[in-house]
Amino acid sequence: MDWQAMALTARLAALVSVILLVISLPLAHWLTFSRRRWTFLVESIVSLPLVLPPTALGFYLLMSMGSRSPLGRWWTEWTGHPLAFTFEGLVIASVLYTLPFAVQPVAAAFAQIDPNLREASATLGASGFRTFVRVTLPLSIEGVIAGLVLSFAHTVGEFGVVLMVGGNLPGITRTVSISIYDHVQALEYAQANQTALVLLAFSMLVLIAVYGLRRRPWAAAPIA
Amino acid sequence: MMLAISVLKRLGAGFTLDVSFDARPGITMLFGASGSGKTTLLRCIAGLARPDGGRIAVGDRVLFDSTTRVNVAVQDRHVGYVFQQAALFPHMSLRENIGYGLNRLGTDERQARVSTIAESFRISEILDRRPAHVSGGERQRAALARALVTEPSLLLLDEPLSALDQTIQSRIMDDLRRANQARRIPMLYVTHSHREVYTLGQQAVVIDAGRVIARGTPHEVLDRPEQTVLANLAGFENVFNGVVVERRERAGTMECRVEGTDTELEVPLTASAVNARIRIAIRAGDILVGTEEPRGLSARNVLRARLIELIAHGPTMVAVVDAGARFIVHLTPTGVESLHLQPGDHVWLIVKTYSCRIVVDTPWQHS
Numbered sequence: 001m002d003w004q005a006m007a008l009t010a011r012l013a014a015l016v017s018v019i020l021l022v023i024s025l026p027l028a029h030w031l032t033f034s035r036r037r038w039t040f041l042v043e044s045i046v047s048l049p050l051v052l053p054p055t056a057l058g059f060y061l062l063m064s065m066g067s068r069s070p071l072g073r074w075w076t077e078w079t080g081h082p083l084a085f086t087f088e089g090l091v092i093a094s095v096l097y098t099l100p101f102a103v104q105p106v107a108a109a110f111a112q113i114d115p116n117l118r119e120a121s122a123t124l125g126a127s128g129f130r131t132f133v134r135v136t137l138p139l140s141i142e143g144v145i146a147g148l149v150l151s152f153a154h155t156v157g158e159f160g161v162v163l164m165v166g167g168n169l170p171g172i173t174r175t176v177s178i179s180i181y182d183h184v185q186a187l188e189y190a191q192a193n194q195t196a197l198v199l200l201a202f203s204m205l206v207l208i209a210v211y212g213l214r215r216r217p218w219a220a221a222p223i224a
Numbered sequence: 225m226m227l228a229i230s231v232l233k234r235l236g237a238g239f240t241l242d243v244s245f246d247a248r249p250g251i252t253m254l255f256g257a258s259g260s261g262k263t264t265l266l267r268c269i270a271g272l273a274r275p276d277g278g279r280i281a282v283g284d285r286v287l288f289d290s291t292t293r294v295n296v297a298v299q300d301r302h303v304g305y306v307f308q309q310a311a312l313f314p315h316m317s318l319r320e321n322i323g324y325g326l327n328r329l330g331t332d333e334r335q336a337r338v339s340t341i342a343e344s345f346r347i348s349e350i351l352d353r354r355p356a357h358v359s360g361g362e363r364q365r366a367a368l369a370r371a372l373v374t375e376p377s378l379l380l381l382d383e384p385l386s387a388l389d390q391t392i393q394s395r396i397m398d399d400l401r402r403a404n405q406a407r408r409i410p411m412l413y414v415t416h417s418h419r420e421v422y423t424l425g426q427q428a429v430v431i432d433a434g435r436v437i438a439r440g441t442p443h444e445v446l447d448r449p450e451q452t453v454l455a456n457l458a459g460f461e462n463v464f465n466g467v468v469v470e471r472r473e474r475a476g477t478m479e480c481r482v483e484g485t486d487t488e489l490e491v492p493l494t495a496s497a498v499n500a501r502i503r504i505a506i507r508a509g510d511i512l513v514g515t516e517e518p519r520g521l522s523a524r525n526v527l528r529a530r531l532i533e534l535i536a537h538g539p540t541m542v543a544v545v546d547a548g549a550r551f552i553v554h555l556t557p558t559g560v561e562s563l564h565l566q567p568g569d570h571v572w573l574i575v576k577t578y579s580c581r582i583v584v585d586t587p588w589q590h591s
Contacts, residue, residue, distance in 0.1 A: 124325030
Protein backbone atom coordinates (compact mmCIF):
# COMPACT_ATOMS: atom_id res chain seq x y z
CA MET A 1 0.00 0.00 0.00
CA ASP A 2 1.38 3.38 -1.05
CA TRP A 3 0.63 5.44 2.08
CA GLN A 4 2.53 8.43 0.83
CA ALA A 5 0.40 8.63 -2.32
CA MET A 6 -2.77 8.20 -0.19
CA ALA A 7 -1.85 11.04 2.16
CA LEU A 8 -0.90 13.28 -0.73
CA THR A 9 -4.17 12.54 -2.54
CA ALA A 10 -6.23 13.24 0.58
CA ARG A 11 -4.41 16.54 1.14
CA LEU A 12 -4.87 17.55 -2.50
CA ALA A 13 -8.55 16.60 -2.58
CA ALA A 14 -9.34 18.40 0.70
CA LEU A 15 -7.62 21.58 -0.40
CA VAL A 16 -9.25 21.52 -3.84
CA SER A 17 -12.71 20.93 -2.31
CA VAL A 18 -12.40 23.90 0.03
CA ILE A 19 -11.14 26.20 -2.75
CA LEU A 20 -13.95 25.00 -5.02
CA LEU A 21 -16.57 25.64 -2.33
CA VAL A 22 -15.40 29.24 -2.06
CA ILE A 23 -15.45 29.66 -5.86
CA SER A 24 -18.60 27.71 -6.66
CA LEU A 25 -21.02 29.48 -4.29
CA PRO A 26 -20.73 32.95 -5.90
CA LEU A 27 -20.22 31.48 -9.38
CA ALA A 28 -23.28 29.21 -9.17
CA HIS A 29 -25.28 32.13 -7.69
CA TRP A 30 -24.33 34.34 -10.59
CA LEU A 31 -24.99 31.62 -13.19
CA THR A 32 -28.42 30.83 -11.70
CA PHE A 33 -29.76 34.29 -10.93
CA SER A 34 -28.03 36.70 -13.30
CA ARG A 35 -30.27 38.15 -15.97
CA ARG A 36 -27.37 38.75 -18.34
CA ARG A 37 -27.71 37.12 -21.73
CA TRP A 38 -24.20 35.72 -21.87
CA THR A 39 -24.29 33.54 -18.74
CA PHE A 40 -24.45 30.55 -21.08
CA LEU A 41 -20.94 31.38 -22.32
CA VAL A 42 -19.52 31.20 -18.79
CA GLU A 43 -21.57 28.06 -18.21
CA SER A 44 -19.97 26.48 -21.27
CA ILE A 45 -16.47 27.36 -20.11
CA VAL A 46 -17.12 26.00 -16.62
CA SER A 47 -18.46 22.75 -18.12
CA LEU A 48 -15.60 22.33 -20.59
CA PRO A 49 -13.70 19.76 -18.46
CA LEU A 50 -16.74 17.46 -18.66
CA VAL A 51 -16.15 16.86 -22.36
CA LEU A 52 -12.52 17.79 -23.01
CA PRO A 53 -10.03 14.86 -22.75
CA PRO A 54 -8.01 15.32 -19.53
CA THR A 55 -4.79 15.08 -21.51
CA ALA A 56 -5.86 17.97 -23.74
CA LEU A 57 -6.76 20.09 -20.72
CA GLY A 58 -3.55 19.01 -19.01
CA PHE A 59 -1.53 19.94 -22.06
CA TYR A 60 -2.86 23.52 -22.12
CA LEU A 61 -2.44 23.85 -18.37
CA LEU A 62 1.16 22.66 -18.69
CA MET A 63 1.77 25.21 -21.44
CA SER A 64 0.27 28.04 -19.40
CA MET A 65 2.34 27.07 -16.36
CA GLY A 66 5.63 26.83 -18.26
CA SER A 67 8.39 29.39 -17.92
CA ARG A 68 7.48 30.91 -21.30
CA SER A 69 3.90 31.81 -20.26
CA PRO A 70 3.06 35.00 -18.29
CA LEU A 71 1.50 32.95 -15.46
CA GLY A 72 4.53 30.67 -15.20
CA ARG A 73 6.96 33.62 -15.19
CA TRP A 74 4.90 35.55 -12.61
CA TRP A 75 4.72 32.49 -10.37
CA THR A 76 8.46 31.88 -10.60
CA GLU A 77 9.20 35.50 -9.76
CA TRP A 78 6.80 35.45 -6.83
CA THR A 79 7.71 32.08 -5.28
CA GLY A 80 11.18 31.39 -6.65
CA HIS A 81 10.26 28.05 -8.23
CA PRO A 82 8.25 27.07 -11.34
CA LEU A 83 4.59 26.01 -11.18
CA ALA A 84 4.65 22.92 -13.38
CA PHE A 85 5.41 19.60 -11.67
CA THR A 86 4.71 21.02 -8.18
CA PHE A 87 1.93 20.43 -5.65
CA GLU A 88 0.65 24.01 -6.14
CA GLY A 89 0.44 23.46 -9.89
CA LEU A 90 -1.50 20.29 -9.25
CA VAL A 91 -3.95 22.17 -6.99
CA ILE A 92 -4.61 24.82 -9.65
CA ALA A 93 -5.07 22.18 -12.36
CA SER A 94 -7.39 20.11 -10.18
CA VAL A 95 -9.52 23.15 -9.29
CA LEU A 96 -10.08 23.91 -12.98
CA TYR A 97 -10.62 20.29 -13.92
CA THR A 98 -13.13 19.67 -11.10
CA LEU A 99 -14.96 23.02 -11.34
CA PRO A 100 -18.11 21.68 -13.09
CA PHE A 101 -18.53 18.97 -10.44
CA ALA A 102 -18.66 21.66 -7.75
CA VAL A 103 -20.70 24.28 -9.61
CA GLN A 104 -23.41 22.12 -11.18
CA PRO A 105 -24.95 20.57 -8.02
CA VAL A 106 -24.89 23.96 -6.29
CA ALA A 107 -26.44 25.75 -9.29
CA ALA A 108 -29.10 23.04 -9.58
CA ALA A 109 -29.95 23.41 -5.90
CA PHE A 110 -30.17 27.20 -6.21
CA ALA A 111 -32.40 26.90 -9.27
CA GLN A 112 -35.01 24.73 -7.55
CA ILE A 113 -35.63 27.27 -4.78
CA ASP A 114 -39.06 28.91 -5.20
CA PRO A 115 -38.19 32.39 -6.57
CA ASN A 116 -40.93 33.87 -4.37
CA LEU A 117 -38.89 32.98 -1.27
CA ARG A 118 -35.95 35.13 -2.32
CA GLU A 119 -38.35 37.87 -3.39
CA ALA A 120 -40.18 37.68 -0.06
CA SER A 121 -36.84 38.08 1.69
CA ALA A 122 -36.08 41.21 -0.33
CA THR A 123 -39.51 42.77 0.32
CA LEU A 124 -38.85 42.22 4.04
CA GLY A 125 -35.82 44.48 3.77
CA ALA A 126 -33.06 41.87 3.50
CA SER A 127 -29.95 42.72 1.47
CA GLY A 128 -28.77 40.37 -1.25
CA PHE A 129 -26.16 38.96 1.13
CA ARG A 130 -28.64 38.38 3.94
CA THR A 131 -31.02 36.67 1.53
CA PHE A 132 -28.18 34.40 0.43
CA VAL A 133 -27.09 33.49 3.96
CA ARG A 134 -30.56 33.13 5.51
CA VAL A 135 -32.64 31.75 2.61
CA THR A 136 -30.71 30.59 -0.45
CA LEU A 137 -27.90 28.72 1.30
CA PRO A 138 -29.96 26.87 3.94
CA LEU A 139 -32.46 25.76 1.29
CA SER A 140 -29.73 24.39 -0.99
CA ILE A 141 -27.44 22.91 1.63
CA GLU A 142 -27.87 19.42 0.20
CA GLY A 143 -26.63 20.60 -3.19
CA VAL A 144 -23.68 22.36 -1.56
CA ILE A 145 -22.70 19.21 0.32
CA ALA A 146 -23.14 17.15 -2.85
CA GLY A 147 -20.83 19.59 -4.66
CA LEU A 148 -18.25 19.34 -1.90
CA VAL A 149 -18.31 15.54 -1.83
CA LEU A 150 -18.19 15.25 -5.61
CA SER A 151 -15.27 17.72 -5.77
CA PHE A 152 -13.34 15.62 -3.29
CA ALA A 153 -14.11 12.34 -5.01
CA HIS A 154 -13.41 13.63 -8.49
CA THR A 155 -10.04 15.05 -7.44
CA VAL A 156 -9.12 11.72 -5.89
CA GLY A 157 -9.96 9.96 -9.14
CA GLU A 158 -8.27 12.22 -11.70
CA PHE A 159 -5.40 10.81 -13.74
CA GLY A 160 -4.73 12.45 -17.10
CA VAL A 161 -4.44 16.02 -15.86
CA VAL A 162 -2.21 14.96 -12.95
CA LEU A 163 0.10 13.05 -15.23
CA MET A 164 0.40 15.97 -17.65
CA VAL A 165 0.80 18.78 -15.12
CA GLY A 166 2.27 17.03 -12.10
CA GLY A 167 4.24 14.18 -13.53
CA ASN A 168 5.02 11.41 -11.09
CA LEU A 169 7.11 12.78 -8.23
CA PRO A 170 6.68 10.73 -5.03
CA GLY A 171 5.42 12.88 -2.15
CA ILE A 172 4.87 15.89 -4.41
CA THR A 173 2.61 14.98 -7.30
CA ARG A 174 2.25 11.21 -7.18
CA THR A 175 -1.44 10.55 -6.38
CA VAL A 176 -3.12 7.16 -5.89
CA SER A 177 -4.39 6.88 -9.44
CA ILE A 178 -0.83 7.42 -10.71
CA SER A 179 0.41 4.90 -8.16
CA ILE A 180 -1.98 2.25 -9.53
CA TYR A 181 -0.77 2.97 -13.06
CA ASP A 182 2.85 2.63 -11.88
CA HIS A 183 2.19 -0.71 -10.20
CA VAL A 184 0.54 -2.08 -13.32
CA GLN A 185 3.42 -0.85 -15.48
CA ALA A 186 5.78 -2.75 -13.16
CA LEU A 187 3.49 -5.84 -13.30
CA GLU A 188 2.86 -5.53 -9.52
CA TYR A 189 -0.80 -6.54 -9.81
CA ALA A 190 -1.28 -7.34 -6.12
CA GLN A 191 -0.25 -3.84 -5.03
CA ALA A 192 -2.30 -2.27 -7.83
CA ASN A 193 -5.31 -4.28 -6.68
CA GLN A 194 -4.89 -3.16 -3.05
CA THR A 195 -4.89 0.51 -3.95
CA ALA A 196 -7.64 0.14 -6.55
CA LEU A 197 -9.86 -1.67 -4.06
CA VAL A 198 -9.49 1.16 -1.55
CA LEU A 199 -10.46 3.64 -4.27
CA LEU A 200 -13.43 1.50 -5.32
CA ALA A 201 -14.75 1.30 -1.75
CA PHE A 202 -14.20 5.01 -1.24
CA SER A 203 -16.01 5.95 -4.47
CA MET A 204 -18.94 3.72 -3.64
CA LEU A 205 -19.27 5.29 -0.19
CA VAL A 206 -19.19 8.77 -1.70
CA LEU A 207 -21.95 7.96 -4.18
CA ILE A 208 -24.07 6.35 -1.47
CA ALA A 209 -23.65 9.50 0.61
CA VAL A 210 -24.54 11.82 -2.29
CA TYR A 211 -27.62 9.93 -3.44
CA GLY A 212 -28.67 9.21 0.14
CA LEU A 213 -28.75 12.95 0.75
CA ARG A 214 -31.25 13.41 -2.03
CA ARG A 215 -34.76 12.43 -1.14
CA ARG A 216 -35.81 11.61 -4.70
CA PRO A 217 -33.67 9.41 -6.94
CA TRP A 218 -32.13 11.06 -10.00
CA ALA A 219 -33.42 14.48 -9.13
CA ALA A 220 -32.48 17.48 -7.08
CA ALA A 221 -33.81 17.31 -3.55
CA PRO A 222 -37.37 18.68 -3.21
CA ILE A 223 -37.80 21.28 -0.52
CA ALA A 224 -41.38 21.69 0.53
CA MET B 225 -50.83 58.49 2.68
CA MET B 226 -51.85 58.14 -0.92
CA LEU B 227 -50.37 55.68 -3.37
CA ALA B 228 -49.98 57.21 -6.84
CA ILE B 229 -49.32 54.73 -9.62
CA SER B 230 -48.58 55.22 -13.26
CA VAL B 231 -46.95 52.21 -14.85
CA LEU B 232 -46.07 51.39 -18.43
CA LYS B 233 -44.57 48.00 -19.09
CA ARG B 234 -44.30 46.11 -22.36
CA LEU B 235 -44.73 42.39 -21.81
CA GLY B 236 -43.95 41.09 -25.27
CA ALA B 237 -46.33 39.79 -27.96
CA GLY B 238 -48.09 43.14 -28.28
CA PHE B 239 -49.27 43.15 -24.67
CA THR B 240 -48.62 46.37 -22.78
CA LEU B 241 -49.52 47.12 -19.21
CA ASP B 242 -50.50 50.79 -19.11
CA VAL B 243 -52.33 51.88 -15.96
CA SER B 244 -52.60 55.00 -13.84
CA PHE B 245 -54.62 55.37 -10.67
CA ASP B 246 -54.39 56.52 -7.07
CA ALA B 247 -55.18 54.38 -4.06
CA ARG B 248 -56.15 55.82 -0.70
CA PRO B 249 -55.46 54.17 2.64
CA GLY B 250 -57.76 51.17 2.86
CA ILE B 251 -58.27 48.13 0.69
CA THR B 252 -58.37 48.65 -3.07
CA MET B 253 -59.27 45.56 -5.04
CA LEU B 254 -57.41 45.05 -8.31
CA PHE B 255 -59.86 42.93 -10.20
CA GLY B 256 -59.37 41.20 -13.53
CA ALA B 257 -59.09 37.89 -15.34
CA SER B 258 -55.82 35.97 -15.17
CA GLY B 259 -53.35 37.37 -17.66
CA SER B 260 -54.78 40.88 -17.41
CA GLY B 261 -51.56 42.26 -15.90
CA LYS B 262 -52.58 42.54 -12.22
CA THR B 263 -49.66 40.57 -10.82
CA THR B 264 -47.16 42.34 -13.06
CA LEU B 265 -48.45 45.65 -11.72
CA LEU B 266 -47.93 44.50 -8.12
CA ARG B 267 -44.42 43.32 -8.96
CA CYS B 268 -43.61 46.70 -10.49
CA ILE B 269 -44.82 48.49 -7.35
CA ALA B 270 -42.77 46.19 -5.10
CA GLY B 271 -39.67 46.62 -7.26
CA LEU B 272 -39.60 42.95 -8.26
CA ALA B 273 -40.13 43.98 -11.88
CA ARG B 274 -39.00 47.16 -13.57
CA PRO B 275 -41.53 49.28 -15.48
CA ASP B 276 -40.51 50.72 -18.85
CA GLY B 277 -41.92 54.05 -17.83
CA GLY B 278 -44.06 55.85 -15.29
CA ARG B 279 -43.95 56.93 -11.67
CA ILE B 280 -44.79 55.18 -8.40
CA ALA B 281 -44.98 57.16 -5.17
CA VAL B 282 -46.32 56.63 -1.66
CA GLY B 283 -47.11 60.08 -0.31
CA ASP B 284 -43.96 62.15 -0.97
CA ARG B 285 -41.72 59.10 -1.21
CA VAL B 286 -40.93 58.31 -4.85
CA LEU B 287 -40.22 54.61 -5.39
CA PHE B 288 -39.86 54.76 -9.14
CA ASP B 289 -39.72 57.57 -11.67
CA SER B 290 -38.53 56.96 -15.19
CA THR B 291 -38.03 60.67 -15.95
CA THR B 292 -35.77 61.38 -12.93
CA ARG B 293 -34.29 57.86 -13.07
CA VAL B 294 -35.34 56.95 -9.55
CA ASN B 295 -35.61 53.22 -8.91
CA VAL B 296 -35.51 52.35 -5.20
CA ALA B 297 -34.25 48.80 -4.55
CA VAL B 298 -36.81 46.23 -3.38
CA GLN B 299 -35.32 45.95 0.08
CA ASP B 300 -35.46 49.71 0.62
CA ARG B 301 -39.08 50.25 -0.47
CA HIS B 302 -40.83 49.25 2.80
CA VAL B 303 -43.56 47.61 0.80
CA GLY B 304 -45.22 44.52 2.26
CA TYR B 305 -45.95 41.72 -0.21
CA VAL B 306 -48.12 38.68 0.39
CA PHE B 307 -47.73 35.98 -2.24
CA GLN B 308 -50.42 33.66 -3.54
CA GLN B 309 -48.69 30.63 -2.02
CA ALA B 310 -47.67 32.47 1.19
CA ALA B 311 -43.95 31.99 0.39
CA LEU B 312 -43.04 31.33 4.02
CA PHE B 313 -39.44 30.20 4.51
CA PRO B 314 -39.82 26.42 4.87
CA HIS B 315 -36.73 26.00 7.04
CA MET B 316 -37.91 28.47 9.68
CA SER B 317 -40.65 28.32 12.30
CA LEU B 318 -43.57 30.71 11.93
CA ARG B 319 -41.97 32.78 14.71
CA GLU B 320 -38.71 33.11 12.77
CA ASN B 321 -40.64 33.83 9.59
CA ILE B 322 -42.62 36.66 11.17
CA GLY B 323 -39.53 38.08 12.88
CA TYR B 324 -37.45 37.89 9.68
CA GLY B 325 -37.98 41.52 8.67
CA LEU B 326 -37.30 42.80 12.21
CA ASN B 327 -33.62 41.85 12.37
CA ARG B 328 -32.59 45.44 13.02
CA LEU B 329 -34.50 45.41 16.32
CA GLY B 330 -33.25 43.94 19.61
CA THR B 331 -34.34 40.43 20.53
CA ASP B 332 -36.83 41.54 23.20
CA GLU B 333 -38.49 44.15 21.03
CA ARG B 334 -38.63 41.70 18.13
CA GLN B 335 -40.22 38.94 20.20
CA ALA B 336 -42.75 41.38 21.65
CA ARG B 337 -43.85 42.53 18.20
CA VAL B 338 -44.05 38.98 16.86
CA SER B 339 -46.23 37.94 19.81
CA THR B 340 -48.56 40.91 19.42
CA ILE B 341 -49.17 40.41 15.72
CA ALA B 342 -49.44 36.62 16.11
CA GLU B 343 -52.25 37.20 18.59
CA SER B 344 -54.16 39.47 16.24
CA PHE B 345 -53.88 36.86 13.50
CA ARG B 346 -54.76 34.01 15.91
CA ILE B 347 -51.60 31.98 15.37
CA SER B 348 -49.95 32.38 18.81
CA GLU B 349 -50.36 28.68 19.57
CA ILE B 350 -48.49 27.45 16.51
CA LEU B 351 -45.60 29.92 16.33
CA ASP B 352 -42.96 27.26 16.87
CA ARG B 353 -44.14 25.04 14.03
CA ARG B 354 -42.67 24.98 10.57
CA PRO B 355 -44.88 26.06 7.64
CA ALA B 356 -45.18 22.44 6.43
CA HIS B 357 -46.90 21.55 9.72
CA VAL B 358 -49.69 24.12 9.72
CA SER B 359 -52.80 24.45 7.56
CA GLY B 360 -53.03 26.53 4.37
CA GLY B 361 -55.11 29.17 6.17
CA GLU B 362 -52.59 29.41 9.00
CA ARG B 363 -49.76 29.75 6.52
CA GLN B 364 -51.50 32.64 4.81
CA ARG B 365 -52.22 34.35 8.16
CA ALA B 366 -48.54 33.99 9.08
CA ALA B 367 -47.60 35.51 5.71
CA LEU B 368 -49.92 38.47 6.39
CA ALA B 369 -48.42 38.87 9.86
CA ARG B 370 -44.88 38.67 8.47
CA ALA B 371 -45.60 41.43 5.95
CA LEU B 372 -47.49 43.70 8.37
CA VAL B 373 -45.19 43.40 11.39
CA THR B 374 -42.50 45.42 9.59
CA GLU B 375 -45.01 48.31 9.40
CA PRO B 376 -44.77 48.81 5.65
CA SER B 377 -46.07 52.00 4.09
CA LEU B 378 -48.03 49.94 1.59
CA LEU B 379 -49.28 46.35 1.46
CA LEU B 380 -49.56 44.33 -1.76
CA LEU B 381 -51.58 41.12 -1.76
CA ASP B 382 -51.47 38.78 -4.76
CA GLU B 383 -54.56 36.54 -4.62
CA PRO B 384 -53.64 35.57 -1.06
CA LEU B 385 -56.83 33.63 -0.42
CA SER B 386 -57.52 31.98 -3.76
CA ALA B 387 -56.14 28.60 -2.68
CA LEU B 388 -58.25 28.42 0.49
CA ASP B 389 -61.80 27.23 1.05
CA GLN B 390 -64.58 29.74 1.58
CA THR B 391 -65.06 29.58 5.35
CA ILE B 392 -61.34 30.05 5.95
CA GLN B 393 -61.28 32.82 3.36
CA SER B 394 -63.98 34.82 5.11
CA ARG B 395 -62.26 34.49 8.51
CA ILE B 396 -58.97 35.75 7.10
CA MET B 397 -60.85 38.55 5.35
CA ASP B 398 -62.12 39.61 8.80
CA ASP B 399 -58.53 39.59 10.10
CA LEU B 400 -57.42 41.67 7.17
CA ARG B 401 -60.25 44.17 7.59
CA ARG B 402 -59.27 44.61 11.25
CA ALA B 403 -55.61 45.02 10.34
CA ASN B 404 -56.62 47.61 7.78
CA GLN B 405 -58.63 49.61 10.33
CA ALA B 406 -55.70 49.64 12.73
CA ARG B 407 -53.11 50.74 10.18
CA ARG B 408 -54.63 52.98 7.55
CA ILE B 409 -52.12 52.23 4.79
CA PRO B 410 -53.02 51.63 1.16
CA MET B 411 -53.53 47.93 0.51
CA LEU B 412 -53.74 46.66 -3.06
CA TYR B 413 -55.47 43.31 -3.24
CA VAL B 414 -55.28 41.38 -6.51
CA THR B 415 -58.11 38.97 -7.18
CA HIS B 416 -60.14 37.38 -9.94
CA SER B 417 -63.00 36.57 -7.56
CA HIS B 418 -65.92 39.01 -7.62
CA ARG B 419 -67.01 37.63 -4.25
CA GLU B 420 -63.78 38.89 -2.67
CA VAL B 421 -64.28 42.27 -4.33
CA TYR B 422 -67.72 42.62 -2.71
CA THR B 423 -66.80 41.42 0.75
CA LEU B 424 -63.42 43.07 1.18
CA GLY B 425 -62.97 46.07 -1.02
CA GLN B 426 -63.68 49.70 -0.30
CA GLN B 427 -62.51 50.62 -3.77
CA ALA B 428 -62.20 48.48 -6.87
CA VAL B 429 -60.07 48.96 -9.95
CA VAL B 430 -60.85 46.65 -12.86
CA ILE B 431 -57.99 45.75 -15.20
CA ASP B 432 -58.45 44.08 -18.56
CA ALA B 433 -55.69 43.44 -21.13
CA GLY B 434 -53.33 45.80 -19.30
CA ARG B 435 -55.76 48.75 -19.03
CA VAL B 436 -57.97 50.11 -16.26
CA ILE B 437 -61.50 49.66 -17.61
CA ALA B 438 -63.54 50.66 -14.56
CA ARG B 439 -63.10 51.96 -11.04
CA GLY B 440 -65.28 52.93 -8.11
CA THR B 441 -66.85 51.16 -5.16
CA PRO B 442 -67.37 47.41 -5.65
CA HIS B 443 -71.11 47.94 -6.14
CA GLU B 444 -70.64 50.75 -8.63
CA VAL B 445 -68.21 48.63 -10.63
CA LEU B 446 -69.81 45.21 -10.44
CA ASP B 447 -73.56 45.82 -10.30
CA ARG B 448 -73.81 47.97 -13.38
CA PRO B 449 -71.24 46.40 -15.64
CA GLU B 450 -70.96 48.61 -18.68
CA GLN B 451 -68.65 46.28 -20.54
CA THR B 452 -69.26 42.68 -21.52
CA VAL B 453 -65.83 41.67 -20.27
CA LEU B 454 -66.76 43.18 -16.91
CA ALA B 455 -70.12 41.39 -16.87
CA ASN B 456 -68.29 38.11 -17.37
CA LEU B 457 -65.76 38.95 -14.68
CA ALA B 458 -68.35 40.18 -12.23
CA GLY B 459 -70.08 36.83 -12.17
CA PHE B 460 -72.91 37.38 -14.59
CA GLU B 461 -73.14 33.82 -15.84
CA ASN B 462 -75.85 34.69 -18.36
CA VAL B 463 -75.02 37.27 -21.01
CA PHE B 464 -77.42 37.38 -23.97
CA ASN B 465 -77.44 39.36 -27.19
CA GLY B 466 -80.83 41.03 -27.56
CA VAL B 467 -82.86 43.47 -29.61
CA VAL B 468 -85.16 46.10 -28.11
CA VAL B 469 -88.73 45.27 -29.20
CA GLU B 470 -90.74 47.85 -27.31
CA ARG B 471 -90.01 50.78 -24.97
CA ARG B 472 -92.40 51.40 -22.03
CA GLU B 473 -91.29 54.82 -20.91
CA ARG B 474 -93.95 55.16 -18.16
CA ALA B 475 -93.17 51.80 -16.62
CA GLY B 476 -89.42 52.43 -16.88
CA THR B 477 -88.91 49.16 -18.69
CA MET B 478 -88.42 47.81 -22.16
CA GLU B 479 -89.12 44.48 -23.84
CA CYS B 480 -86.21 42.71 -25.52
CA ARG B 481 -85.98 39.57 -27.57
CA VAL B 482 -82.99 37.30 -27.11
CA GLU B 483 -81.15 36.84 -30.40
CA GLY B 484 -82.06 33.69 -32.31
CA THR B 485 -85.00 32.79 -30.02
CA ASP B 486 -88.58 33.77 -29.29
CA THR B 487 -87.66 34.41 -25.67
CA GLU B 488 -88.63 37.91 -24.57
CA LEU B 489 -87.43 39.58 -21.41
CA GLU B 490 -88.60 42.72 -19.70
CA VAL B 491 -85.55 44.72 -18.70
CA PRO B 492 -84.91 48.16 -17.14
CA LEU B 493 -85.29 51.08 -19.53
CA THR B 494 -82.13 52.50 -21.07
CA ALA B 495 -81.56 55.08 -23.80
CA SER B 496 -81.52 52.31 -26.42
CA ALA B 497 -84.10 52.79 -29.20
CA VAL B 498 -86.42 50.12 -30.60
CA ASN B 499 -84.45 47.66 -32.75
CA ALA B 500 -81.21 48.67 -31.00
CA ARG B 501 -78.90 45.83 -30.15
CA ILE B 502 -78.04 45.41 -26.48
CA ARG B 503 -76.56 42.81 -24.18
CA ILE B 504 -78.50 41.52 -21.20
CA ALA B 505 -76.57 40.16 -18.21
CA ILE B 506 -78.24 38.09 -15.49
CA ARG B 507 -76.60 36.44 -12.48
CA ALA B 508 -77.25 32.71 -12.19
CA GLY B 509 -78.13 33.22 -8.53
CA ASP B 510 -80.83 35.82 -9.36
CA ILE B 511 -83.05 33.37 -11.26
CA LEU B 512 -85.80 31.38 -9.53
CA VAL B 513 -86.96 27.92 -10.65
CA GLY B 514 -90.52 26.60 -10.18
CA THR B 515 -92.06 23.29 -11.16
CA GLU B 516 -95.53 24.80 -11.65
CA GLU B 517 -96.57 27.95 -13.40
CA PRO B 518 -96.39 30.64 -10.72
CA ARG B 519 -99.27 33.09 -10.14
CA GLY B 520 -99.54 36.30 -8.21
CA LEU B 521 -95.91 37.28 -8.63
CA SER B 522 -94.51 40.74 -9.14
CA ALA B 523 -91.76 39.37 -11.36
CA ARG B 524 -92.49 40.13 -14.98
CA ASN B 525 -90.38 37.47 -16.65
CA VAL B 526 -91.84 33.99 -16.28
CA LEU B 527 -90.43 31.61 -18.88
CA ARG B 528 -91.46 28.08 -19.69
CA ALA B 529 -88.31 25.95 -19.92
CA ARG B 530 -86.81 22.50 -19.77
CA LEU B 531 -84.06 21.38 -17.39
CA ILE B 532 -81.14 20.03 -19.41
CA GLU B 533 -78.47 19.25 -16.88
CA LEU B 534 -77.64 19.47 -13.17
CA ILE B 535 -74.00 19.78 -12.12
CA ALA B 536 -72.76 19.86 -8.53
CA HIS B 537 -70.15 22.61 -8.13
CA GLY B 538 -68.95 22.88 -4.54
CA PRO B 539 -71.96 23.79 -2.39
CA THR B 540 -73.99 25.01 -5.40
CA MET B 541 -76.00 23.06 -7.94
CA VAL B 542 -75.57 24.50 -11.40
CA ALA B 543 -78.61 23.96 -13.62
CA VAL B 544 -78.52 24.37 -17.38
CA VAL B 545 -82.02 25.31 -18.51
CA ASP B 546 -83.40 25.73 -22.04
CA ALA B 547 -86.02 28.47 -22.36
CA GLY B 548 -85.38 29.12 -26.02
CA ALA B 549 -82.23 30.79 -24.80
CA ARG B 550 -79.95 28.73 -22.55
CA PHE B 551 -79.84 29.90 -18.95
CA ILE B 552 -77.38 29.00 -16.21
CA VAL B 553 -79.17 28.91 -12.84
CA HIS B 554 -77.61 28.40 -9.40
CA LEU B 555 -79.63 26.38 -6.91
CA THR B 556 -78.99 24.97 -3.48
CA PRO B 557 -78.86 21.16 -3.15
CA THR B 558 -81.87 21.33 -0.79
CA GLY B 559 -83.77 23.33 -3.40
CA VAL B 560 -83.06 20.70 -6.02
CA GLU B 561 -84.12 17.97 -3.60
CA SER B 562 -87.39 19.52 -2.45
CA LEU B 563 -88.49 20.13 -6.05
CA HIS B 564 -87.39 16.60 -7.10
CA LEU B 565 -85.67 18.14 -10.09
CA GLN B 566 -84.46 15.76 -12.79
CA PRO B 567 -82.91 16.53 -16.17
CA GLY B 568 -85.70 16.60 -18.76
CA ASP B 569 -88.27 18.14 -16.36
CA HIS B 570 -90.39 21.06 -17.46
CA VAL B 571 -89.79 24.04 -15.21
CA TRP B 572 -90.58 27.74 -15.01
CA LEU B 573 -87.89 30.38 -14.75
CA ILE B 574 -88.67 33.59 -12.88
CA VAL B 575 -86.46 36.62 -13.48
CA LYS B 576 -87.08 40.05 -11.95
CA THR B 577 -86.86 42.96 -14.36
CA TYR B 578 -84.17 44.58 -12.24
CA SER B 579 -82.09 41.41 -12.17
CA CYS B 580 -81.51 42.03 -15.87
CA ARG B 581 -78.55 44.38 -16.35
CA ILE B 582 -78.04 46.10 -19.65
CA VAL B 583 -74.49 46.10 -20.94
CA VAL B 584 -73.93 48.85 -23.46
CA ASP B 585 -70.39 48.69 -24.78
CA THR B 586 -69.69 47.84 -28.42
CA PRO B 587 -72.88 46.76 -30.25
CA TRP B 588 -72.86 43.07 -31.01
CA GLN B 589 -72.89 41.82 -34.59
CA HIS B 590 -74.96 39.03 -36.09
CA SER B 591 -72.86 35.93 -35.96
